[in-house]
Amino acid sequence: MTSPVREDPALYDYRAWDERLPIRWPNGARVAFWVAPNIEFYELDPPTNPIRKAWPRPTPDIQGYGTRDYGNRVGHMRMMELLDRCGVRGSVSLSVALCEHHPEIIDMCRERNWEFFSHGIYNTRYVYGMDEAQERAVIEDSVRTIARHTGQQCSGYLAPALTHTERTLDLFSEAGGLYTCDLFHDDQPTPVRVRSGRPFVSVPYSLELNDTIVYVVNRIEPRRYGAMIKQAFDRLYREGEKGGTVMCVPLHAYQVAHPHRIRAFEDALAYITGHPKVWVTTGREIAEYFVEHYYDQAVAKWGSEDKGEGGDGA
Amino acid sequence: MALDPAYLEYQRRRYGMDHDRYEWSMLSRRAPVAWPNGARVALWVNVAVQFFPLNQRGKPFPPPGGMSTAYPDLRHYTLRDYGNRVGLFRCLEALDEAGVTPTFSVNAAIAERYPQLLERLNRRGNEILASSWHMDTLHHGDLAMDDERELINRSLAALRAAVDEPVTGWLGPARSQSGNTPDLLAGSGIRYMGDWINDDMPYPFATRHGELIALPLSLELDDQFIIQNNLHSEWEYADQVKDACDYLLAEAGKTGHGRLLALSVHPWMMGQPHRIGAFESVLKHISEQTGVWSAPASDIVAAWSDQRA
Numbered sequence: 001m002t003s004p005v006r007e008d009p010a011l012y013d014y015r016a017w018d019e020r021l022p023i024r025w026p027n028g029a030r031v032a033f034w035v036a037p038n039i040e041f042y043e044l045d046p047p048t049n050p051i052r053k054a055w056p057r058p059t060p061d062i063q064g065y066g067t068r069d070y071g072n073r074v075g076h077m078r079m080m081e082l083l084d085r086c087g088v089r090g091s092v093s094l095s096v097a098l099c100e101h102h103p104e105i106i107d108m109c110r111e112r113n114w115e116f117f118s119h120g121i122y123n124t125r126y127v128y129g130m131d132e133a134q135e136r137a138v139i140e141d142s143v144r145t146i147a148r149h150t151g152q153q154c155s156g157y158l159a160p161a162l163t164h165t166e167r168t169l170d171l172f173s174e175a176g177g178l179y180t181c182d183l184f185h186d187d188q189p190t191p192v193r194v195r196s197g198r199p200f201v202s203v204p205y206s207l208e209l210n211d212t213i214v215y216v217v218n219r220i221e222p223r224r225y226g227a228m229i230k231q232a233f234d235r236l237y238r239e240g241e242k243g244g245t246v247m248c249v250p251l252h253a254y255q256v257a258h259p260h261r262i263r264a265f266e267d268a269l270a271y272i273t274g275h276p277k278v279w280v281t282t283g284r285e286i287a288e289y290f291v292e293h294y295y296d297q298a299v300a301k302w303g304s305e306d307k308g309e310g311g312d313g314a
Numbered sequence: 315m316a317l318d319p320a321y322l323e324y325q326r327r328r329y330g331m332d333h334d335r336y337e338w339s340m341l342s343r344r345a346p347v348a349w350p351n352g353a354r355v356a357l358w359v360n361v362a363v364q365f366f367p368l369n370q371r372g373k374p375f376p377p378p379g380g381m382s383t384a385y386p387d388l389r390h391y392t393l394r395d396y397g398n399r400v401g402l403f404r405c406l407e408a409l410d411e412a413g414v415t416p417t418f419s420v421n422a423a424i425a426e427r428y429p430q431l432l433e434r435l436n437r438r439g440n441e442i443l444a445s446s447w448h449m450d451t452l453h454h455g456d457l458a459m460d461d462e463r464e465l466i467n468r469s470l471a472a473l474r475a476a477v478d479e480p481v482t483g484w485l486g487p488a489r490s491q492s493g494n495t496p497d498l499l500a501g502s503g504i505r506y507m508g509d510w511i512n513d514d515m516p517y518p519f520a521t522r523h524g525e526l527i528a529l530p531l532s533l534e535l536d537d538q539f540i541i542q543n544n545l546h547s548e549w550e551y552a553d554q555v556k557d558a559c560d561y562l563l564a565e566a567g568k569t570g571h572g573r574l575l576a577l578s579v580h581p582w583m584m585g586q587p588h589r590i591g592a593f594e595s596v597l598k599h600i601s602e603q604t605g606v607w608s609a610p611a612s613d614i615v616a617a618w619s620d621q622r623a
Binding site: 041044057062078103130137222223258261263 | 333
């Protein structure tokens with residue numbers, strides 16, 4: 001049985017930017033700044049999903065696979081040391097199977113007190129076509145795997161390869177989740193309506209500044225990427241005086257940590273962290289701070305009651 | 315609607331890679347490699363000498379840079395042929411001027427079509443590595459193993475008959491491989507291949523006929539990738555290569571671990587009169603740095619192999 005598709009996702013209500021919440025971040029910061037390294041594992045020969053092909057070339061697509069593998073073999077260490085130098089703790093968007101494949105990377109991130117959140121099992125396994133029980137199994141597996149290998153409760157979710165169903169955020173909330181990175185509609189956190197009725201928020205995670213979108217989709221030159229990041233920061237810092245903003249730079253070591261790209265990025269990151277009124281933080285800390293201080297106010301003003309569907313309906 | 319339950323099974327969810335071709339290994343955790351004379355960066359400039367056939371089949375995909383209009387695509391056929399007639403000689407002059415050693419990856423069809431060109435390359439004494447028959451003989455999973463073996467052996471035979479030095483390196487057209495390619499290469503006297511682009515150093519690669527060395531030929535720094543795929547200008551290309559050189563030199567200096575700068579150059583691209591100046595500026599920058607070892611690809615492989623524990 002298929003249900004009709006919706007005209008809008010009905011996850012949040014409209015809010016005009018000039019009516020934003022007068023958020024005050026800790027210590028008077030204007031911008032809550034976070035960096036989200038995507039630490040991913042792509043399979044060489046994944047099973048076929050009926051809706052989306054994993055690789056453009058026939059198996060084995062060694063070009064696509066090798067491109068991603070470079071991030072774990074070579075790029076991760078460069079990216080991590082760069083974040084260390086700038087005093088940034090990463091919020092890791094994790095293909096959780098990487099805990100099993102490459103535990104050395106997990107250990108190094110854990111030692112740095114980085115946050116881990118779920119980006120699915122593998123970035124070559126899509127939820128398209130899954131029923132509710134299957135998608136719940138994927139989400140619960142990812143939450144369980146993060147807890148087992150890092151000791152952390154998984155608070156955030158970025159759907160694997162940005163593949164969603166209408167139920168994705170409901171299921172993640174029911175698995176104990178607090179925030180989603182899947183929505184790109186605002187520069188402040190937004191309450192998100194989920195059927196559990198629990199507080200659940202969208203934390204801005206920029207696709208426009210995501211290095212993979214920049215390099216692969218928009219094919220931007222590395223020094224210009226650095227300039228774009230600085231321009232975005234300057235504007236959000238200025239506007240953050242009226243009401244705190246959020247800036248995220250999502251990364252992939254297989255893109256940003258190439259020798260011809262990493263210097264321009266480090267220059268931009270050092271520019272941001274060199275400003276005084278910046279809260280350099282993680283996705284979870286932004287979500288928790290927002291829920292504690294502004295969630296009720298936002299719901300009262302713009303609404304976000306639960307869907308009232310209840311239960312675990314199949 | 316539900317997916318086949320097998321879609322939620324993860325047979326290779328385990329420590330290391332999801333295949334048995336090479337070991338999981340972070341570059342930063344490997345034993346240091348020192349290049350000759352204290353060099354920090356080994357430079358492999360791979361100059362592609364290619365033939366794109368007019369009657370391209372495009373199976374299983376059109377080779378990047380290949381024919382793209384309806385037959386006969388005189389436009390792209392001749393643009394690529396320009397590289398072998400004109401662009402290559404501009405690139406050679408630039409390389410010689412800067413004292414940079416090229417390695418030529420040659421489609422074996424060149425041996426038949428332009429033997430005089432191959433002989434000129436042979437007489438230069440630079441290394442020649444094999445690059446299948448031509449740009450439309452792609453290696454892929456639907457290619458029968460016997461057919462692929464014949465393709466590899468025919469290509470190697472044509473090049474080895476025309477080239478004085480041993481042909482021990484391989485680069486697939488569009489860096490394409492089937493699941494059998496590494497086994498067939500190792501069984502045909504190939505020692506190293508450039509197709510896997512997952513590292514900034516050589517690494518060992520297992521086959522059914524013994525070990526190959528993977529010598530990654532960077533795609534992200536490839537002139538065709540930056541200029542034709544990403545649509546960056548020739549000067550933005552030059553900036554990126556210079557930034558990469560500087561970064562790798564600094565990283566090698568800081569860690570004491572040698573690094574590889576692998577540049578893939580296409581004469582039909584960089585040999586155009588409006589681009590050659592940018593290529594010259596890249597070569598000038600690199601040749602002015604101390605600590606760069608410009609070497610044939612197989613010398614880099616040998617220097618790396620000699621230091622393995």
